[in-house]
Amino acid sequence: MNKPAFPSPAVSATRAPRRRRKDARPSELTAAALELFVEKGFAATRLDDIAARAGVSKGTLYLYFDSKEALFKAVVEEGIVPLLAAAEQKMAEYQGSSVDLLRLLLLRWWEQIGETRLAGVPKLIISESRNFPEVAQYYHDNVILRGRAVMRSVLQRGMDSGEFRVLDIDTAIDVIFSPLLMLVVWRFSLYFCGQKTDPATFLQTHFDLLVHGLCPQKGKP
Amino acid sequence: MNKPAFPSPAVSATRAPRRRRKDARPSELTAAALELFVEKGFAATRLDDIAARAGVSKGTLYLYFDSKEALFKAVVEEGIVPLLAAAEQKMAEYQGSSVDLLRLLLLRWWEQIGETRLAGVPKLIISESRNFPEVAQYYHDNVILRGRAVMRSVLQRGMDSGEFRVLDIDTAIDVIFSPLLMLVVWRFSLYFCGQKTDPATFLQTHFDLLVHGLCPQKGKP
Amino acid sequence: MNKPAFPSPAVSATRAPRRRRKDARPSELTAAALELFVEKGFAATRLDDIAARAGVSKGTLYLYFDSKEALFKAVVEEGIVPLLAAAEQKMAEYQGSSVDLLRLLLLRWWEQIGETRLAGVPKLIISESRNFPEVAQYYHDNVILRGRAVMRSVLQRGMDSGEFRVLDIDTAIDVIFSPLLMLVVWRFSLYFCGQKTDPATFLQTHFDLLVHGLCPQKGKP
Amino acid sequence: MNKPAFPSPAVSATRAPRRRRKDARPSELTAAALELFVEKGFAATRLDDIAARAGVSKGTLYLYFDSKEALFKAVVEEGIVPLLAAAEQKMAEYQGSSVDLLRLLLLRWWEQIGETRLAGVPKLIISESRNFPEVAQYYHDNVILRGRAVMRSVLQRGMDSGEFRVLDIDTAIDVIFSPLLMLVVWRFSLYFCGQKTDPATFLQTHFDLLVHGLCPQKGKP
DNA sequence: AATGAATGAGCCTTCATTCAT
DNA sequence: GATGAATGAAGGCTCATTCAT
Numbered sequence: 007m008n009k010p011a012f013p014s015p016a017v018s019a020t021r022a023p024r025r026r027r028k029d030a031r032p033s034e035l036t037a038a039a040l041e042l043f044v045e046k047g048f049a050a051t052r053l054d055d056i057a058a059r060a061g062v063s064k065g066t067l068y069l070y071f072d073s074k075e076a077l078f079k080a081v082v083e084e085g086i087v088p089l090l091a092a093a094e095q096k097m098a099e100y101q102g103s104s105v106d107l108l109r110l111l112l113l114r115w116w117e118q119i120g121e122t123r124l125a126g127v128p129k130l131i132i133s134e135s136r137n138f139p140e141v142a143q144y145y146h147d148n149v150i151l152r153g154r155a156v157m158r159s160v161l162q163r164g165m166d167s168g169e170f171r172v173l174d175i176d177t178a179i180d181v182i183f184s185p186l187l188m189l190v191v192w193r194f195s196l197y198f199c200g201q202k203t204d205p206a207t208f209l210q211t212h213f214d215l216l217v218h219g220l221c222p223q224k225g226k227p
Numbered sequence: 228m229n230k231p232a233f234p235s236p237a238v239s240a241t242r243a244p245r246r247r248r249k250d251a252r253p254s255e256l257t258a259a260a261l262e263l264f265v266e267k268g269f270a271a272t273r274l275d276d277i278a279a280r281a282g283v284s285k286g287t288l289y290l291y292f293d294s295k296e297a298l299f300k301a302v303v304e305e306g307i308v309p310l311l312a313a314a315e316q317k318m319a320e321y322q323g324s325s326v327d328l329l330r331l332l333l334l335r336w337w338e339q340i341g342e343t344r345l346a347g348v349p350k351l352i353i354s355e356s357r358n359f360p361e362v363a364q365y366y367h368d369n370v371i372l373r374g375r376a377v378m379r380s381v382l383q384r385g386m387d388s389g390e391f392r393v394l395d396i397d398t399a400i401d402v403i404f405s406p407l408l409m410l411v412v413w414r415f416s417l418y419f420c421g422q423k424t425d426p427a428t429f430l431q432t433h434f435d436l437l438v439h440g441l442c443p444q445k446g447k448p
Numbered sequence: 449m450n451k452p453a454f455p456s457p458a459v460s461a462t463r464a465p466r467r468r469r470k471d472a473r474p475s476e477l478t479a480a481a482l483e484l485f486v487e488k489g490f491a492a493t494r495l496d497d498i499a500a501r502a503g504v505s506k507g508t509l510y511l512y513f514d515s516k517e518a519l520f521k522a523v524v525e526e527g528i529v530p531l532l533a534a535a536e537q538k539m540a541e542y543q544g545s546s547v548d549l550l551r552l553l554l555l556r557w558w559e560q561i562g563e564t565r566l567a568g569v570p571k572l573i574i575s576e577s578r579n580f581p582e583v584a585q586y587y588h589d590n591v592i593l594r595g596r597a598v599m600r601s602v603l604q605r606g607m608d609s610g611e612f613r614v615l616d617i618d619t620a621i622d623v624i625f626s627p628l629l630m631l632v633v634w635r636f637s638l639y640f641c642g643q644k645t646d647p648a649t650f651l652q653t654h655f656d657l658l659v660h661g662l663c664p665q666k667g668k669p
Numbered sequence: 670m671n672k673p674a675f676p677s678p679a680v681s682a683t684r685a686p687r688r689r690r691k692d693a694r695p696s697e698l699t700a701a702a703l704e705l706f707v708e709k710g711f712a713a714t715r716l717d718d719i720a721a722r723a724g725v726s727k728g729t730l731y732l733y734f735d736s737k738e739a740l741f742k743a744v745v746e747e748g749i750v751p752l753l754a755a756a757e758q759k760m761a762e763y764q765g766s767s768v769d770l771l772r773l774l775l776l777r778w779w780e781q782i783g784e785t786r787l788a789g790v791p792k793l794i795i796s797e798s799r800n801f802p803e804v805a806q807y808y809h810d811n812v813i814l815r816g817r818a819v820m821r822s823v824l825q826r827g828m829d830s831g832e833f834r835v836l837d838i839d840t841a842i843d844v845i846f847s848p849l850l851m852l853v854v855w856r857f858s859l860y861f862c863g864q865k866t867d868p869a870t871f872l873q874t875h876f877d878l879l880v881h882g883l884c885p886q887k888g889k890p
Numbered sequence: 891a892a893t894g895a896a897t898g899a900g901c902c903t904t905c906a907t908t909c910a911t
Numbered sequence: 912g913a914t915g916a917a918t919g920a921a922g923g924c925t926c927a928t929t930c931a932t
């Protein structure tokens with residue numbers, strides 16, 4: 007795995023000349039905000055810093071968002087939901103084995119969220135949900151519940167077909183997903199203390215344990 | 228499991244004015260601080276609130292801690308390390324099977340940390356480590372590394388004896404521990420959105436998957 | 449002398465909200481700060497009061513000065529040095545008698561500093577130098593040493609020409625200047641207890657004593 | 670002049686055993702307070718520091734003084750008045766020349782006040798009088814006016830006898846006294862920037878200028 | 891649309907003062 | 912008398928928000 011550690015489509019802070027696509031502006035702002043919210047937390051992030059990182063002035067933020075809290079909401083609401091739709095689609099069409107489907111699902115999540123800047127959102131929700139119950143509820147209803155539904159389908163499919171042992175599905179979902187979440191949480195917290203787990207190996211070990219744990223007879227089907 | 232959801236030996240806010248208890252005070256203050264830091268985050272927690280929850284005035288905090296940051300450090304440095312020593316001891320003396328040892332270890336962690344107020348510390352570290360690199364380093368060196376060492380011994384013991392399949396130990400540690408961490412993180416975040424996983428079932432499912440995943444032939448050795 | 453007691457070009461407190469005048473602001477702020485620091489002392493002066501006197505809000509101070517201490521430094525560093533350069537110039541070009549030069553020098557100091565708001569600076573230095581060694585050093589090096597040098601030239605000139613008796617020049621400088629300093633110090637302290645010395649008479653008496661004391665034969669050369 | 674620079678009957682910070690003369694305590698406290706008020710100013714001096722320097726606890730201060738301001742008043746009201754009475758006495762009895770009497774008077778002031786810890790009081794009055802009009806008034810009425818009266822007598826005596834030229838007495842008093850005041854002010858302010866005037870030489874130069882300035886014919890009568 | 895000077899509410903921190911021991 | 916833990920009002924400083932340009 008010789009790609010750069012964590013690909014971050016970083017916001018270009020090069021202050022472009024005046025003309026700019028109106029529509030692109032807000033997402034540049036939320037992108038900058040996401041990075042800083044994840045890094046410092048909501049309360050400790052100053053709007054000055056967000057503006058600076060996005061290459062605009064502080065006042066400009068208020069042209070697009072009513073308040074700091076509104077910006078926070080926009081950060082969360084943006085970008086993850088579309089990916090879920092794709093996952094739901096993918097899963098519905100899949101023809102192969104459930105084990106492969108599960109593996110594929112988790113890998114996709116890692117590639118499209120865990121590895122990207124979007125991974126900051128779960129970390130943010132974990133850190134700030136108590137301060138923003140409304141946002142937390144939104145995230146829960148629109149991301150978590152739907153994500154769980156996808157997972158549940160896969161697990162149900164595997165159990166129905168006999169590929170998977172029968173377990174309590176709802177807790178199994180969380181157990182299975184936890185390592186992925188911890189991996190992204192890690193990226194934004196103690197990762198910086200020198201404990202740099204290699205994601206590829208981590209995922210491989212997780213799958214290994216998971217497949218042997220789920221499937222009744224042998225590990226590799 | 229008919230005990231109260233999450234036992235929290237809440238700080239008695241009975242205001243007994245001007246009592247002299249210089250010894251008890253610091254831990255009462257850190258307990259109140261921990262609760263609020265976990266709930267709101269460091270920056271969003273006001274010292275007034277901490278003082279109020281501990282039943283003292285704001286100025287009193289400064290009799291025991293030099294600053295808000297010093298209080299934060301004290302919160303983290305207090306209370307987890309002793310439990311680690313106990314775990315190390317327990318593990319060294321254990322005579323039974325490695326599977327049982329592993330299960331015991333994780334259960335103990337849940338009972339003594341995950342279920343108690345101390346579980347806030349990992350959540351706090353996750354949320355704030357970037358803002359307090361020094362504290363994060365302390366936690367990493369004194370808690371995480373030692374915790375990993377205990378886990379590593381158990382896994383190594385099981386692999387040496389043939390009870391466990393051979394895996395990359397260092398990533399396995401994290402994979403195995405992740406669900407427990409997520410369970411406590413959950414307690415302090417989206418738990419409040421109505422998604423109330425039952426810890427007992429969760430742990431049982433985790434162990435089930437884990438045992439089948441780790442042990443070569445059959446699930447229950 | 450029928451001009452108003454002590455002319456103070458007081459800061460116009462007319463609140464013209466949100467005017468943009470980034471250039472004029474700093475000196476308006478230091479002027480207000482000087483007045484209050486001199487009146488109450490550094491520690492007893494509140495930034496609210498300074499802001500109010502300058503007709504701005506408290507936060508505005510921080511757009512121009514990093515801290516209360518930085519404001520203090522700016523107050524001291526501003527305004528006296530330029531006058532010294534003028535004095536040095538004047539003295540170098542002077543053609544008349546040394547007695548007249550000395551009288552001129554002291555009168556100029558009184559008119560350009562002692563009588564104006566700038567006179568607060570020496571009083572401030574006297575009161576606060578122990579708390580701000582760095583500022584005191586700056587003032588010593590850039591104001592006092594240069595001022596002494598000017599005085600020394602004049603005295604040396606007079607002694608060389610035989611107009612003045614020979615005295616220990618370095619102590620003479622201080623002895624001669626002391627009454628002027630006390631006069632300004634007085635203005636900002638016990639002046640308010642009803643002891644209102646008339647500056648003109650005071651200066652005249654000082655010159656009288658000084659001329660008779662310095663010149664060998666008769667008083668008026 | 671080989672005595673130590675500035676003799677200060679420093680407060681012994683040796684914490685003596687419990688028993689102590691009741692009466693001595695308050696003057697130890699005011700002595701410690703004077704030192705710190707002079708050094709840092711009233712507002713910037715903490716009662717903790719005063720108590721520490723006096724070797725007592727903070728609460729003890731309130732056994733003797735009602736408030737910080739009361740302590741300040743006590744500091745000023747203590748110790749100078751008795752010396753004035755002595756000066757008045759001395760002057761009334763004096764038989765020699767007025768020049769010698771004047772010189773004696775100023776020297777005594779220097780030895781008994783200027784050189785000692787009491788010299789801090791004038792500096793304190795200069796710095797703080799605006800904040801404590803009541804104390805300033807007290808000082809003005811009980812110290813300054815009486816001091817001026819003594820000076821006035823001496824000058825009047827000399828003018829009456831023809832020893833001194835005729836000048837405006839009230840301004841002459843201030844002019845003549847200014848260098849002494851500046852000398853003590855200096856001791857507590859910029860003295861610490863390395864500009865260490867030698868008091869003996871300073872006084873000698875002052876007397877030299879003064880005698881020549883005051884006396885009609887020749888310098889030394 | 892974009893800027894950035896200005897605002898003022900709010901929080902951390904200090905310290906004079908009190909009072910139970 | 913003496914102590915020092917506790918208090919709470921006050922002040923320095925920050926920063927989200929506004930608005931004239």
